[in-house]
Amino acid sequence: MPNQFDPPSGTRDFLAAELTKRERAFGVLRSVFASYGFEPLQTPAFERVDVLLGKYGDEADKLVFKILRRGEHEASGEADLALRYDMTVPLARVAAAYGSQLPTPYKRYAMGSVWRADRPGRGRFREFTQCDIDTLGSTSPLADAEILCAHHDAMTALGLTDFRILVNSRQVLSGLLEVFAVPPELGPGVLTALDKLDKMSPADVISELTSRGLDEQAAGELVAAMTAEDASERIRTALKPSETGMAGLEELEPAARAGRRADSGRPDRVHAADGARPQLPTPARSGSSWRPAYRGSIGAGGRYDHLIAQLGGPDVPATGSSLGIERILTLLPDDAGGRQGTLDLAVTVLADDLAGPSFALAARARAAGLRASVYLGASGKLGKQLRWAADQGARWCLIYGNAEREAGTVTVRDLLSAEQEAVPEAEVADYLACRAGSADG
Amino acid sequence: MPNQFDPPSGTRDFLAAELTKRERAFGVLRSVFASYGFEPLQTPAFERVDVLLGKYGDEADKLVFKILRRGEHEASGEADLALRYDMTVPLARVAAAYGSQLPTPYKRYAMGSVWRADRPGRGRFREFTQCDIDTLGSTSPLADAEILCAHHDAMTALGLTDFRILVNSRQVLSGLLEVFAVPPELGPGVLTALDKLDKMSPADVISELTSRGLDEQAAGELVAAMTAEDASERIRTALKPSETGMAGLEELEPAARAGRRADSGRPDRVHAADGARPQLPTPARSGSSWRPAYRGSIGAGGRYDHLIAQLGGPDVPATGSSLGIERILTLLPDDAGGRQGTLDLAVTVLADDLAGPSFALAARARAAGLRASVYLGASGKLGKQLRWAADQGARWCLIYGNAEREAGTVTVRDLLSAEQEAVPEAEVADYLACRAGSADG
Numbered sequence: 001m002p003n004q005f006d007p008p009s010g011t012r013d014f015l016a017a018e019l020t021k022r023e024r025a026f027g028v029l030r031s032v033f034a035s036y037g038f039e040p041l042q043t044p045a046f047e048r049v050d051v052l053l054g055k056y057g058d059e060a061d062k063l064v065f066k067i068l069r070r071g072e073h074e075a076s077g078e079a080d081l082a083l084r085y086d087m088t089v090p091l092a093r094v095a096a097a098y099g100s101q102l103p104t105p106y107k108r109y110a111m112g113s114v115w116r117a118d119r120p121g122r123g124r125f126r127e128f129t130q131c132d133i134d135t136l137g138s139t140s141p142l143a144d145a146e147i148l149c150a151h152h153d154a155m156t157a158l159g160l161t162d163f164r165i166l167v168n169s170r171q172v173l174s175g176l177l178e179v180f181a182v183p184p185e186l187g188p189g190v191l192t193a194l195d196k197l198d199k200m201s202p203a204d205v206i207s208e209l210t211s212r213g214l215d216e217q218a219a220g221e222l223v224a225a226m227t228a229e230d231a232s233e234r235i236r237t238a239l240k241p242s243e244t245g246m247a248g249l250e251e252l253e254p255a256a257r258a259g260r261r262a263d264s265g266r267p268d269r270v271h272a273a274d275g276a277r278p279q280l281p282t283p284a285r286s287g288s289s290w291r292p293a294y295r296g297s298i299g300a301g302g303r304y305d306h307l308i309a310q311l312g313g314p315d316v317p318a319t320g321s322s323l324g325i326e327r328i329l330t331l332l333p334d335d336a337g338g339r340q341g342t343l344d345l346a347v348t349v350l351a352d353d354l355a356g357p358s359f360a361l362a363a364r365a366r367a368a369g370l371r372a373s374v375y376l377g378a379s380g381k382l383g384k385q386l387r388w389a390a391d392q393g394a395r396w397c398l399i400y401g402n403a404e405r406e407a408g409t410v411t412v413r414d415l416l417s418a419e420q421e422a423v424p425e426a427e428v429a430d431y432l433a434c435r436a437g438s439a440d441g
Numbered sequence: 442m443p444n445q446f447d448p449p450s451g452t453r454d455f456l457a458a459e460l461t462k463r464e465r466a467f468g469v470l471r472s473v474f475a476s477y478g479f480e481p482l483q484t485p486a487f488e489r490v491d492v493l494l495g496k497y498g499d500e501a502d503k504l505v506f507k508i509l510r511r512g513e514h515e516a517s518g519e520a521d522l523a524l525r526y527d528m529t530v531p532l533a534r535v536a537a538a539y540g541s542q543l544p545t546p547y548k549r550y551a552m553g554s555v556w557r558a559d560r561p562g563r564g565r566f567r568e569f570t571q572c573d574i575d576t577l578g579s580t581s582p583l584a585d586a587e588i589l590c591a592h593h594d595a596m597t598a599l600g601l602t603d604f605r606i607l608v609n610s611r612q613v614l615s616g617l618l619e620v621f622a623v624p625p626e627l628g629p630g631v632l633t634a635l636d637k638l639d640k641m642s643p644a645d646v647i648s649e650l651t652s653r654g655l656d657e658q659a660a661g662e663l664v665a666a667m668t669a670e671d672a673s674e675r676i677r678t679a680l681k682p683s684e685t686g687m688a689g690l691e692e693l694e695p696a697a698r699a700g701r702r703a704d705s706g707r708p709d710r711v712h713a714a715d716g717a718r719p720q721l722p723t724p725a726r727s728g729s730s731w732r733p734a735y736r737g738s739i740g741a742g743g744r745y746d747h748l749i750a751q752l753g754g755p756d757v758p759a760t761g762s763s764l765g766i767e768r769i770l771t772l773l774p775d776d777a778g779g780r781q782g783t784l785d786l787a788v789t790v791l792a793d794d795l796a797g798p799s800f801a802l803a804a805r806a807r808a809a810g811l812r813a814s815v816y817l818g819a820s821g822k823l824g825k826q827l828r829w830a831a832d833q834g835a836r837w838c839l840i841y842g843n844a845e846r847e848a849g850t851v852t853v854r855d856l857l858s859a860e861q862e863a864v865p866e867a868e869v870a871d872y873l874a875c876r877a878g879s880a881d882g
Contacts, residue, residue: 005538008522011485013535017540018483019632035807035831037784037814040460044452044568045524046506065487068507068520070558079509081449083486094454097446101456103833105817108457117511127485137819142796146815149800186783228543257797292792343478350669355583356698359590366476366594373478373585375879376546392478394542421527 010118010126015313016342017334022129025158026111029131033109037144039134039334043090046081052120053082055089055311057200065114079143081116086323089130092313095136105137111325113440123327130336134320136308141254144319146305148290150303154290157333166409167290169252175245179238180222186213194226198296223331247430298324298331331387344414344436346389349403358400361410361428365398366432372398390415396432451559451567457783458775463570466770467597468550471856473595474550475851477587480575482549484531487522494531496524496752504557524556528573528763533754536577540755546578552766560750564768575761576747585744585760589731592742595734600773608731610693614814616686620679621629621663627654635667639737643668649785739765739772785877786813787830787856791821791842799841802851802869806839808873813839831856 007013014022030040046067053061066079072082085091087110095106111131118124133150135143148165153165177187189212197205202223207221225234238246289302301321309315347362349355355374362372373392375385382399389397399411399420409422412432423431448454471481487508494502504864507520514521527530528551536547548593557703558740574591576584577725589606596604603787609773630653643664666675681688709758730743742762787801790796796815803813814833816826823840830838840861850863855871864872 003538005534007485007534007538008486008487008489010485013485013538014483015535016480016482019483033824034783035812037812038454039457039783040464041457042455043462044448046449046452046568047555048449062512065511065522066509066515067524068509068518070506071503074507075518077509079515081506093446093448094456097444097448097454098456104829107814115486127487135817140817142790142800142815143817145796145800146817149804193489256797265715276795298563342475342480349583356585357696359583359586363590371478372822373548374582374583376576376587378581388503395659 010120010124010128012125012127020342021332021334022329025325025332026129026131028157029111029154029323029325030109033150033158035153036107036150038107038109038150039103041091041094041110041111042112043084043087043094044104045113047090048085049079049082049100051093051312052085052089052214060085063118065115065117082099085116086112087112087130088134088307088320091132091134091136092308093311094310095308095316101314102136103240105127105135105143107133107135108132109369123330125326128326131323131325132320134318134324136316136318138315138319139305140168141251145254145257147301147321151290151292151299151323154323155298155328158297160328163292165290166251167287171244171248171249171251172239175242175248176222176235178242178244180218180225182214182218182222189224190214194222197223197226198293213332216430231297267312296327298327300324316387342371343373343392343394344370345398345432346385346390346392346394347372347374347394347398348382348385348400349375350385354400354402354405357405358398361398361400361425364429367430368429369428370432370436386413395436398428449567451561451565453566461783462775463770465794466766466773467572468568469598470552470595470764470766473598474574474591476594477548477574477591477721479543479548479550479591479639479731480537482532483553484525484528484535484551487524488531488534490520490523492534492753493526493530497526501526504559505745506556506558519691525554526557527555528553528571529761530573531754532573532577533749533752534755535661536754537751543577546576546584548574550574556591556762560696564771565605566767569767572610572764572766573761574764575759575827577757577759579760580746580758582692586695586698588760589741592733592740592764594730595764596608596739596769599769601739601769606731608693610689610730612685612689612692614689616680616683616689617663617676617765619683619685621666623659623663631655631663635663638664638667639734649669649712670739673759705709716754737768742763783812784814784833784835785811786837786839786873787814787826788815788832788839789826789830790816790831790839791840795841795843795846798846799839801864802841805870806873809870811870811877827854827856839869 033040033298049066052064064085065083067081067083068074069078069080072156078290091110092106096103109132113127114130115127118233134149135147148167152165172184173191174187177184177190184188188429190209193205193208195214196208200208206216206219206223209222210216225231225238228234229233234251244436271402289300291297291301292299299322301319303317305317306315308318345362345365347365349358358374362374373394375388377384377388379385383402386397394415397413397415399413404410404422407422408425410425411420412423412428413420490507491503499607504523505526506526508522508809510517510521512518532549532551536543550573551569552566555571556568558567561567574588576588582719589608614632616627618631622747623631631650632654634646634649637649641649647657647660647664650663651657656825666672666679669675675779678689680690730741731786732738732742733740740763742760744756744758747756786803786806788799790799799815803815807812814835816829817818818825818829820826823842827838835856838854838856840854845851845863848863849866851869852861853869854861855862
């Protein structure tokens with residue numbers, strides 16, 4: 001039952017714990033991309049409707065959030081702007097707008113919100129973060145290989161270990177249809193059905209294949225080959241009579257080889273034409289493409305020459321990857337419980353005239369690199385202030401009352417052990433910085 | 442003349458250099474706020490129209506970007522959502538939605554885009570970043586003082602030095618109107634006019650005051666007092682007969698004192714009731730308020746009890762600051778020219794069969810903390826690849842050709858001095874990490 005204070009349907013409020021986890025992951029990704037020489041790009045949240053609409057077909061256009069014209073034009077009910085649907089259309093516009101100012105090749109990453117008026121469901125949002133890396137202006141298969149390596153390193157740096165990267169190519173798929181004698185007109189439907197082997201049982205896929213018009217024997221053989229233990233070997237052998245298929249296997253070698261090299265610790269993680277899983281035959285993909293998987297797809301990548309031109313940009317060769325960052329975030333462990341660890345120090349204010357010295361103590365702790373918060377409530381009682389300190393998840397409480405003022409000390413209370421120590425006022429920042437350092441280690 | 446590939450009017454594309462500068466500044470701010478125990482909060486880009494509209498008056502409502510309903514409802518021309526206009530309305534909603542899950546007091550920062558359909562002009566955008574810190578749930582003047590200190594430290598950490606913080610209070614302003622015998626009905630207009638002393642000449646302000654109905658002598662005296670060398674002293678003396686004015690001076694003491702303490706290196710930077718500049722009497726501000734200034738206003742802050750309730754949230758006391766981050770960014774120095782410094786290493790690919798080792802060299806350099814990019818172009822010529830390396834702003838170029846492969850070395854070329862050195866392949870990552878370290882220092 002939605003509450004009037006909930007965020008709009010399909011969107012989320014991120015409070016501290018979750019936002020911190022997200023920002024940390026985004027920071028890791030930025031630094032991996034930068035280590036490959038990808039530059040950041042940020043475009044506006046909205047584009048003009050003519051830039052955005054008509055690029056991805058009618059179904060996608062229905063999912064675009066359109067912005068009403070303003071002022072005297074509002075009554076027209078027309079839209080002149082629309083929220084970003086993905087990062088690729090803005091990239092095409094930027095490539096057209098800044099062409100010669102951009103380096104060649106232009107390697108950029110983009111990380112930010114996109115908006116789609118999809119029906120919200122578990123794991124599906126109307127506002128979500130997209131994270132893309134793309135290289136414009138290089139036809140080299142090394143550009144594909146580099147993207148795959150960067151995508152691989154990004155997932156590894158986030159702490160994912162059990163993923164696989166399935167590499168494939170459009171030509172391998174054509175060869176596959178050829179050697180299994182699939183009638184050409186059934187080709188796209190057959191690939192779409194085979195692509196569901198990740199999520200559906202072999203029997204269900206076979207029945208989808210036959211319902212799409214493939215005869216039962218061919219459907220059975222295809223699925224058997226692709227789900228076999230030694231699927232990769234069987235497919236490679238089966239492809240031998242097909243010139244197209246063999247050319248495809250050759251085409252994806254550089255990316256697969258680079259991926260395996262990047263992954264030298266785990267040589268079995270990058271699979272060239274693994275069971276020849278169809279690997280998303282979007283019409284735009286040409287050449288090799290890949291899909292990292294961990295209990296389902298967690299990204300997709302590949303070459304998409306000419307797409308930038310179709311999207312209104314210049315006709316430049318292009319290759320890229322999109323990390324399924326929202327799904328990846330759900331696979332990462334949550335940070336340790338609650339507010340724990342967000343604050344090093346809580347500082348008491350035990351009387352009005354002690355506020356000044358307490359502020360000064362907090363300021364000195366901050367200058368020493370610690371996170372410190374001063375009591376802002378109405379109670380002058382130590383017990384209440386200690387409870388506040390614990391609620392904040394602070395590691396220590398600095399107690400500074402009249403006794404401490406007279407002695408020239410600060411009482412440092414360890415909120416885990418409840419042990420207290422009197423530390424000379426002048427030494428307290430160094431003392432804590434030192435203890436914080438050893439607690440981290 | 443706007444180009445069809447420009448971003449929408451009033452919005453900006455941020456390419457690498459500018460975006461890097463912005464992100465660096467945002468990172469500095471996050472870490473200052475965290476050091477005070479403020480937590481991050483991120484709300485959706487849009488809210489339901491009923492949450493957003495009718496909160497700031499008709500003029501503000503006209504500036505809201507409204508989102509058209511979708512599907513069968515699109516033809517109605519009605520809006521059900523609207524882009525975030527500021528960070529305060531979403532904060533009020535969050536306070537209502539998560540009340541007891543939030544710590545008490547709730548100290549949060551929010552940094553993100555807001556959208557206003559203002560007429561774009563120099564330094565005025567339709568999409569811009571807002572950066573707010575707020576404390577909900579504390580009536581203590583220490584909460585105001587803490588916000589002021591955090592705002593102060595944030596500006597200092599960004600590298601601003603020549604700013605002043607003008608602290609004021611509603612009661613001081615009332616006292617001021619009282620002792621200069623301004624008729625109560627003229628009060629708000631007089632304060633609005635005096636607030637322009639930052640931007641307009643004293644003579645122009647006097648003429649605005651008289652056009653608002655103040656007699657010429659009173660207008661002249663007021664402006665003379667407020668623009669005098671010793672304005673602060675003169676106003677303090679003048680306020681003595683006013684009980685309200687004296688109470689106001691007392692009320693703003695904690696914030697001013699805390700600010701001066703935070704600013705112990707520059708004791709003249711925080712000014713209590715400096716020339717009693719009116720300091721924007723928005724109807725919502727109660728208690729003390731402040732405005733950091735550096736050639737104009739670069740932020741504003743103060744207490745705003747009851748505003749959260751007016752905005753649809755619970756009736757909690759509140760105080761906060763908004764940093765004028767877009768203006769502050771224009772005051773910060775640009776990073777050193779062009780792409781310089783975004784890449785440590787450019788790695789050649791001088792033949793197809795050398796791509797593998799070149800990829801491996803780049804991977805080893807990245808593992809050692811360096812940013813490395815591999816040549817993705819079509820030329821096998823060293824000269825062309827060296828030009829590419831220089832265009833990328835790389836510090837070094839790693840040359841790995843057949844001669845190097847035979848010798849088991851890598852040629853490291855310093856792109857500043859054009860000096861070259863042969864380094865054993867196994868040592869190259871360490872060698873570069875070491876040189877990069879000493880080049881930084």
